[in-house]
Structure formats: C-alpha cells, structure tokens
Amino acid sequence: xxxVTVKKRRGSFSLDAHFExxxxxxxxxxxxxxxxxxxxxxxxAGLLDADSGRxxxxxxxxxxxxQRLYVPPEHRRIGYVxxxxxxxxxxxxAANLKYGERRAPSQRFVSLDTVAxxxxxxxxxxxxxxxxxGGERQRVAIGRALLSQPRLLLLDEPLAALxxxxxxxxxxxxxxxxxxxxxxxxxxxxxxxEVLRLATHVVLMESGKTIAQGGVGEMSLNRGLRSIIGAxxxxxxxxxxVLGMDPASGLxxxxxxxxxxxxxxxxxxxxxxxxxxLLARDLIVATQAPQHLSVRNILxxxxxxxxSDDTDSDLVAIDIGGTAIMARVTKAATRALALQxxxxxxxxxxxxxxxxxxxxxxxxxxIARRGA
Amino acid sequence: xxxxxxxxxxxLHLSLxxxxxxxxxxxxxxxLLAWVLTRRRFVGHTLLDAxxxxxxxxxxxxxxxxxxxLFGARGPIGSWLERAxxxxxxxxxxxxxxxxxxxxxxxxxxxxxxxxxxxxxGLEEAARTLGAGAIDxxxxxxxxxxxxxxxxxxxxxxxxxxxxxxxxxxxxxNIPGETRTLPLALYTALQTPGGDTAAARxxxxxxxxxxxxxxxxEWFARRVRRMLxx
Numbered sequence: 001x002x003x004v005t006v007k008k009r010r011g012s013f014s015l016d017a018h019f020e021x022x023x024x025x026x027x028x029x030x031x032x033x034x035x036x037x038x039x040x041x042x043x044x045a046g047l048l049d050a051d052s053g054r055x056x057x058x059x060x061x062x063x064x065x066x067q068r069l070y071v072p073p074e075h076r077r078i079g080y081v082x083x084x085x086x087x088x089x090x091x092x093x094a095a096n097l098k099y100g101e102r103r104a105p106s107q108r109f110v111s112l113d114t115v116a117x118x119x120x121x122x123x124x125x126x127x128x129x130x131x132x133x134g135g136e137r138q139r140v141a142i143g144r145a146l147l148s149q150p151r152l153l154l155l156d157e158p159l160a161a162l163x164x165x166x167x168x169x170x171x172x173x174x175x176x177x178x179x180x181x182x183x184x185x186x187x188x189x190x191x192x193x194e195v196l197r198l199a200t201h202v203v204l205m206e207s208g209k210t211i212a213q214g215g216v217g218e219m220s221l222n223r224g225l226r227s228i229i230g231a232x233x234x235x236x237x238x239x240x241x242v243l244g245m246d247p248a249s250g251l252x253x254x255x256x257x258x259x260x261x262x263x264x265x266x267x268x269x270x271x272x273x274x275x276x277x278l279l280a281r282d283l284i285v286a287t288q289a290p291q292h293l294s295v296r297n298i299l300x301x302x303x304x305x306x307x308s309d310d311t312d313s314d315l316v317a318i319d320i321g322g323t324a325i326m327a328r329v330t331k332a333a334t335r336a337l338a339l340q341x342x343x344x345x346x347x348x349x350x351x352x353x354x355x356x357x358x359x360x361x362x363x364x365x366x367i368a369r370r371g372a
Numbered sequence: 373x374x375x376x377x378x379x380x381x382x383x384l385h386l387s388l389x390x391x392x393x394x395x396x397x398x399x400x401x402x403x404l405l406a407w408v409l410t411r412r413r414f415v416g417h418t419l420l421d422a423x424x425x426x427x428x429x430x431x432x433x434x435x436x437x438x439x440x441x442l443f444g445a446r447g448p449i450g451s452w453l454e455r456a457x458x459x460x461x462x463x464x465x466x467x468x469x470x471x472x473x474x475x476x477x478x479x480x481x482x483x484x485x486x487x488x489x490x491x492x493x494g495l496e497e498a499a500r501t502l503g504a505g506a507i508d509x510x511x512x513x514x515x516x517x518x519x520x521x522x523x524x525x526x527x528x529x530x531x532x533x534x535x536x537x538x539x540x541x542x543x544x545x546n547i548p549g550e551t552r553t554l555p556l557a558l559y560t561a562l563q564t565p566g567g568d569t570a571a572a573r574x575x576x577x578x579x580x581x582x583x584x585x586x587x588x589x590e591w592f593a594r595r596v597r598r599m600l601x602x
Binding site: 045047072073074075076077078079080082084086088089090099100103104144145148 | 502
C-alpha cells in the first residue's frame with residue numbers, strides 16, 4: 001500500500017493531496033495541466049519539501065512531518081521518469097542505464113539484461129544520448145529508473161513530449177512493465193487514453209486538490225471526470241474475460257458482468273483480461289428485450305441511477321452484474337421510457353463502435369477492489 | 373631552445389612555472405567558490421561576490437601590498453606558514469604564484485559560474501533520484517558538465533598569470549631566477565640602457581606565448597564540447 005498525504009503552499013498555489021494505492025498497481029494522477037500533479041509527484045520523490053504530510057510505502061515511512069522524519073530522495077529508492085527524460089548528455093546510453101544500478105543496494109530484482117529485453121534497449125546501448133529519438137530517450141530513461149531497483153516508480157507525463165506515433169511506440173513497453181514487474185507505479189497524465197491503457201487506479205486532481213479516487217472502472221463513472229475529458233469521452237471502463245473467438249464474425253467474445261460482448265480486438269487467449277471502454281454516447285437503452293435489430297451486443301441489467309448530464313441529456317447507469325455501464329440518453333427519452341432506478345434495462349452497443357476501445361487489462365491481482 | 377638567451381629562457385621557464393603553480397593553487401578554490409556563489413543563497417552572498425571580484429578593480433600594487441601585510445614574514449598568515457609548514461612566500465616563486473593566483477582568481481570564477489549556470493539542475497535531480505548523494509552528484513554530473521567553464525577559466529587564468537606584473541613585483545620583488553617572470557624581465561630591460569633589443573625579443577616571446585594559449589584553449593573547448601555530446 002502506498003499512502004500519500006501532502007500539503008504545500010507556494011505563492012497563490014496550494015497543494016492539498018491525499019491518496020492511497022494498493023500495491024502492486026498503477027495509479028494515474030489525472031487532471032488538467034497545472035492542477036498540481038507534478039508538484040505532488042515531486043513531493044513523493046522528496047525533491048520538493050512538503051509543508052506537512054506523510055508518505056509511506058507498505059511499512060517504510062519516507063516522510064512524516066509530525067515525526068520530523070524526512071528521507072532524502074537519494075535514499076528513498078523511488079525511480080523517477082521525467083517528462084524530458086533527463087538523460088546525462090556526457091554519458092553513453094549504457095552508462096546512463098548503469099548509473100542508478102551502481103548505486104542500488106545489493107539485492108536486485110531486475111537485471112540489465114531483463115530491462116534491456118523488456119524495453120528493447122539492446123540496439124541503443126552503444127549510442128550517445130543525443131543520437132536517440134524522443135521515444136528512445138524515454139525508453140532509456142525508464143530503463144535507467146528501473147535499474148536503480150526502485151520500490152516505487154514515478155512517471156511524470158513520460159509521453160507528453162512525444163508525437164502520437166512515438167507515443168504508440170512507447171505505450172506497449174509501459175504495459176509490459178506493468179504486467180511483468182510487480183512494481184507499484186504512479187503515473188501522471190493529462191491524457192485519458194494513457195490512463196485507460198495503463199492504470200489500475202485513478203486519482204482525480206483539480207486545482208491542487210485530490211477530488212476523487214478509486215479503481216479505474218469505478219472512476220470511469222465519476223462525474224468529476226466529465227469536465228476534464230469532455231462529454232463525448234465519458235463512458236464506463238470495464239475489465240472483462242475473453243471467452244474466445246466467434247468464428248462467424250471473427251470478433252472476440254468477452255464476458256462482462258453476467259453478459260457477453262463481441263469486440264473487434266487482437267487475438268487474445270481464452271481467459272485473458274480485456275479492458276473495454278463503452279462510451280456513454282455509443283450506448284442505446286431499451287426497457288424491453290429488443291428484437292429484429294442488427295446490433296449484436298446487448299447487455300442486460302438494472303438501472304441504478306439516472307443523473308442529469310446537461311440541459312437536454314441524462315446519464316443512465318446500469319448494473320450488468322457486479323459492474324456498471326453508463327449510457328447517455330436525451331431527457332425526452334428518459335421521460336418517454338420512464339427510466340428510473342430499479343427498472344430492468346437492455347443496453348445496446350454496436351461492435352463497430354468498440355473499435356480501438358479495447359486493450360489488454362492489468363493482471364487480475366492488481367485490479368481495483370470491487371463494488372466500492 | 374637555442375634561439376633564446378639564458379636569461380630569456382630563465383624568464384620564460386619561470387613564467388610558465390609560476391603560472392602553472394598559480395592555476396593549481398586557485399583551481400579547487402575557484403570551483404568551490406563558483407559553486408557556492410551560483411547555487412547557494414545566504415546572508416553575505418553579495419559581499420562575498422564583491423570580495424572575489426576585488427582584484428579586478430583594485431590597483432595590483434594594492435593587492436601586492438595587502439599580500440605583504442598578510443603573508444609577509446611578519447604577517448599573521450605568513451609567519452604561521454613558515455613556522456608550521458616551512459613555506460616561505462616572500463621573494464620566492466611560490467609567492468609570485470600566490471600573487472598571480474589572487475589577481476586571476478576573479479577571471480577563473482567568472483568563467484566557471486557562466487558554465488555552471490548552464491548546467492541543467494534537472495539532471496542533478498535525476499541523479500539524486502538514482503541514489504547519488506551530494507558529493508557523488510557533484511563529481512559525476514555537475515563537474516563534468518561544467519568542465520568547459522573550468523577549462524576556460526584555467527586557461528584564462530594561466531594566460532593572465534603569465535602577464536601579471538604589479539602584484540608580483542610589489543609582493544615578491546624582482547629577483548632573477550626566482551621571481552623575474554617575462555613581464556618583469558621586460559620591465560628590467562626597459563630600465564637598462566641599451567636594453568631595447570632585449571625588450572623587443574621578450575615582448576615577442578610574450579606575444580607568441582599568448583597566441584598559442586588562445587589557440588590551445590579553442591582546441592580544448594571543441595574537444596570538450598564533442599565529449600559532452602553537443
């Protein structure tokens with residue numbers, strides 16, 4: 001368990017943050033630029049003095065202002081991947097990678113060979129840092145941080161400085177990091193797609209405050225998210241289990257709640273965890289079992305809430321068996337169908353609209369606590 | 373060096389020797405002071421800064437005089453040095469090196485500060501998160517990255533030391549073979565009847581020495597830049 005409480009005042013800005021992350025897991029600090037995410041991460045690393053607070057990782061206390069305890073950054077064993085990589089320009093890639101390793105304690109959990117294989121660093125080893133592309137720089141920075149044998153990895157918008165193509169090049173490496181090394185990570189981002197791909201937990205931040213936190217599924221329904229990512233990006237994120245390939249359609253069958261969804265996705269093994277994003281705007285709600293439709297994906301459940309989204313639409317949450325999904329409907333539809341909590345409902349989603357909205361989910365051990 | 377007379381050779385050799393000692397003496401202190409003045413904020417910062425720059429604006433004679441007062445045989449530091457370490461400064465080349473070191477110190481610190489200000493502190497922070505303590509960070513990140521400034525400072529100081537006149541002649545006098553460096557020899561030649569040719573030859577030697585120094589420093593700077601990957 002990583003537990004963080006930090007208060008810091010600097011000029012007119014004040015940071016007042018608190019969050020907890022079950023370990024191992026990936027917590028995304030998510031919020032607009034300038035909301036204090038980087039300040040919070042610097043406080044966790046110890047690079048910034050908190051006015052008051054406590055940072056503890058399992059039973060290791062790194063900061064406790066009440067006890068006047070402050071472990072300096074060089075002794076915290078927290079890996080830090082900066083937005084601008086910060087590779088040492090006077091050293092080769094190999095020397096950069098070994099910098100932290102040489103200073104790490106003798107019991108190692110990850111070796112240079114493992115890291116090189118995981119991040120595909122072999123071909124870069126002999127190069128100078130100024131000969132690397134942006135994506136390569138970040139991979140080296142991640143490798144360097146990992147080799148310092150950290151107890152916790154902080155990633156401060158590691159992809160923000162990269163263009164879309166480079167971002168897609170680095171993201172899979174971050175996913176394999178999450179799945180293959182059981183190291184807790186704090187991932188700062190203002191890009192929701194990255195959160196969707198990587199996080200097990202989300203902490204929402206707004207003007208220096210942590211306003212909500214929880215598992216990715218739970219947080220995808222949080223109302224605070226809408227103002228940051230926009231109405232069209234709102235939608236439930238659900239981790240399901242792959243049942244197999246549907247031979248007729250070539251789509252992957254995924255068990256979600258007590259229902260089933262057919263998704264256009266790469267070929268995943270049976271039993272693998274697949275994360276699906278169901279955008280609220282793509283869901284259609286029916287109050288009777290629909291017939292004679294082209295839609296292949298129908299999830300059944302019970303309406304739990306009907307909340308006003310804006311002047312003419314509502315967000316309807318439907319429990320589909322332990323997990324919730326969310327649909328946006330017009331207020332006129334809410335009235336016509338008399339949508340209200342407790343009512344059975346059928347949610348329709350076109351397989352096509354799920355294109356590009358399904359990813360490998362984090363391993364089950366690090367998935368959020370349920371039903372909180 | 374066939375084309376130099378014995379006294380010219382002696383003056384040249386002495387100048388180089390004094391300048392080398394002067395740089396060796398001031399280099400560590402200059403690096404430390406450049407770091408303190410760039411990275412630390414404390415009460416008296418401005419005063420210390422001004423004090424370091426003092427030799428630039430004081431007449432060299434005044435510096436020589438102050439050195440005599442402090443480091444002379446009866447001076448508080450000079451008498452202690454002689455008693456405790458057996459080091460004699462007055463009328464010796466070590467004294468000449470001290471005088472030139474003090475005079476060229478501000479030039480050295482300035483060059484290093486410029487370079488240190490350009491060192492990205494983010495890199496030091498990165499080293500810190502990788503487990504490097506303060507001295508470790510300085511030795512492996514800060515110092516290598518400020519190396520261009522250290523070299524520039526050392527070469528500038530060396531060149532200035534070759535030409536220092538006022539502070540040297542005031543503090544350690546003009547003794548052939550011990551403190552009579554090139555500029556002092558040139559001055560002596562000018563004071564001697566019929567010494568015009570000797571003076572011209574010494575001036576020419578100084579000229580060649582200065583030019584070689586500048587070219588050498590440019591060559592060094594390029595190599596260091598390449599090493600730092602720029």
